[in-house]
Amino acid sequence: MNTTPLIEFEEKLGASTGEFAGWTMPMSYxxxxxEHMAVRNNVALFDISHMGRIIIEGKEExxxxxxxxxxxxxxxxxxxPNAFLNDKATFLDDVMVYKLAENRWLIVTNAVNxxxxxxxxxxxxxxxVTDATFDYCMxxxxxxxxxxxIGNDEMSRLQFKVNVKxxxxxxxxxxxxxxxxxxxxxxxxxxxxxxxxxxxxxxxxVELAGLxxxxxxxxxxxxxxxxxxxxxxxxxxxxxYWLYSLEKEFIGREAILSILTSGVSxxxxxxxxxxxxxxxxxKDGSITVRDKKIGKITSxxxxxxxxxxxxxxxxxxxxxxxxxxxxxxxxxKKYEVKISDFPxxx
Amino acid sequence: xxxQVKVGNYVLLKDxxxxxxxxYVRIEGDVAVVGITDYAQKKLRDIVGVDLPETxxxxxxxxxxxxxxxxxxxxxxxxxxxxxxxxxxDELRASPEIINQDPYNKGWLFKxxxxxxxxxxxxxxxxxxxxxxxxD
Numbered sequence: 516m517n518t519t520p521l522i523e524f525e526e527k528l529g530a531s532t533g534e535f536a537g538w539t540m541p542m543s544y545x546x547x548x549x550e551h552m553a554v555r556n557n558v559a560l561f562d563i564s565h566m567g568r569i570i571i572e573g574k575e576e577x578x579x580x581x582x583x584x585x586x587x588x589x590x591x592x593x594x595x596p597n598a599f600l601n602d603k604a605t606f607l608d609d610v611m612v613y614k615l616a617e618n619r620w621l622i623v624t625n626a627v628n629x630x631x632x633x634x635x636x637x638x639x640x641x642x643x644v645t646d647a648t649f650d651y652c653m654x655x656x657x658x659x660x661x662x663x664x665i666g667n668d669e670m671s672r673l674q675f676k677v678n679v680k681x682x683x684x685x686x687x688x689x690x691x692x693x694x695x696x697x698x699x700x701x702x703x704x705x706x707x708x709x710x711x712x713x714x715x716x717x718x719x720x721v722e723l724a725g726l727x728x729x730x731x732x733x734x735x736x737x738x739x740x741x742x743x744x745x746x747x748x749x750x751x752x753x754x755x756y757w758l759y760s761l762e763k764e765f766i767g768r769e770a771i772l773s774i775l776t777s778g779v780s781x782x783x784x785x786x787x788x789x790x791x792x793x794x795x796x797x798k799d800g801s802i803t804v805r806d807k808k809i810g811k812i813t814s815x816x817x818x819x820x821x822x823x824x825x826x827x828x829x830x831x832x833x834x835x836x837x838x839x840x841x842x843x844x845x846x847x848k849k850y851e852v853k854i855s856d857f858p859x860x861x
Numbered sequence: 862x863x864x865q866v867k868v869g870n871y872v873l874l875k876d877x878x879x880x881x882x883x884x885y886v887r888i889e890g891d892v893a894v895v896g897i898t899d900y901a902q903k904k905l906r907d908i909v910g911v912d913l914p915e916t917x918x919x920x921x922x923x924x925x926x927x928x929x930x931x932x933x934x935x936x937x938x939x940x941x942x943x944x945x946x947x948x949x950x951d952e953l954r955a956s957p958e959i960i961n962q963d964p965y966n967k968g969w970l971f972k973x974x975x976x977x978x979x980x981x982x983x984x985x986x987x988x989x990x991x992x993x994x995x996x997d
Binding site for chain 1: 903935954
């Protein structure tokens with residue numbers, strides 16, 4: 516089991532911890548609803564040190580061939596979300612690519628896939644791969660008021676800076692990015708600096724948020740989580756995850772072309788339950804129409820913003836109709852569910 | 862205010878009875894007030910909903926009578942005693958998070974009129990419940 520280097524400090528600050536993808540991480544502090552709404556209306560700070568951070572060096576053509584999405588020319592810019600697919604065009608991982616310099620990139624992977632991805636890149640290329648995950652922490656400051664704390668208004672979305680000072684601390688990477696649907700920044704920095712930045716933000720009365728709120732925020736936006744909504748049995752077309760670029764060669768391209776010709780049998784959609792139903796639907800739960808199964812739930816939560824259960828999952832193409840009212844049975848009771856497009860909160 | 866004990870991160874009250882399935886029981890004359898322990902609410906984390914029992918019906922010890930839904934799990938609440946369901950905490954329907962905030966007072970779930978007071982001696986005292994959650 517891995518642990519964020521900040522865990523003792525976070526527990527002192529009131530974190531309730533739990534396991535995610537083999538890491539002990541803060542799951543919540545005051546309560547996920549308060550933390551969630553702080554991100555939507557104000558600002559909150561997450562520790563996301565569990566994410567994999569790997570440095571890639573070598574020929575750009577080789578990296579372009581491994582990634583389904585195009586990695587652009589400009590340095591100090593993020594290219595993503597992007598993905599590594601296998602030759603059947605199913606997901607090995609969805610990642611974020613940071614171009615640090617010519618022939619040098621940082622790739623942020625899902626925690627659960629870090630070792631698999633490193634191994635796969637080494638087997639399929641001559642690129643030099645360094646696992647920097649344990650050298651750094653990663654923080655995410657998210658919410659409409661995040662610029663007030665960080666400054667850097669001039670930096671546009673998906674741009675980043677290297678070796679800058681934030682609250683007087685050295686930060687390796689400061690990017691305008693996040694996975695919550697709000698404006699915000701992500702910081703990659705040494706554990707000592709992360710400790711100081713967190714401490715100073717707490718002093719500034721910034722709400723601390725855990726991974727439960729991060730999960731409910733991304734679900735409201737319709738953002739996927741690897742292992743729940745995508746995996747090695749799902750492809751980007753049925754997931755409606757438009758990150759591939761057919762104008763270049765990459766592993767999985769032929770399979771995507773063939774999927775585009777044949778079409779898909781299921782489609783990833785969102786689910787909205789009725790307001791004030793107070794349940795958390797279960798992963799793998801069935802979605803039915805007149806008792807006939809037409810799909811299943813892959814993620815679900817109770818949305819603090821909409822005051823109702825929400826989720827996402829796959830529906831047979833024959834029934835993937837936005838606005839269609841379907842059903843979900845939970846603990847012996849039937850609930851009405853509306854098939855909805857993403858984001859669920861707009 | 863009754864005496865509190867802390868076992869790890871979890872608060873126990875000395876004047877309550879407890880069950881192996883993490884309910885607490887406060888005896889008030891011939892009425893039992895039932896809720897879930899601080900340990901249980903912390904394990905469940907953020908509670909989003911409660912399904913409360915109907916009143917004016919008899920239940921037996923061990924019957925599943927309520928459900929608590931959290932972001933982490935759904936938990937069946939078992940009746941710790943046999944009795945007649947006389948009152949439920951209606952406030953929890955709109956604000957189930959009260960259980961997280963104050964499990965032993967405002968977060969109570971239901972009240973039973975006790976039918977068989979011999980069953981009380983089968984409930985756990987706080988020392989035994991502390992043994993169960995120690996080190997968790």
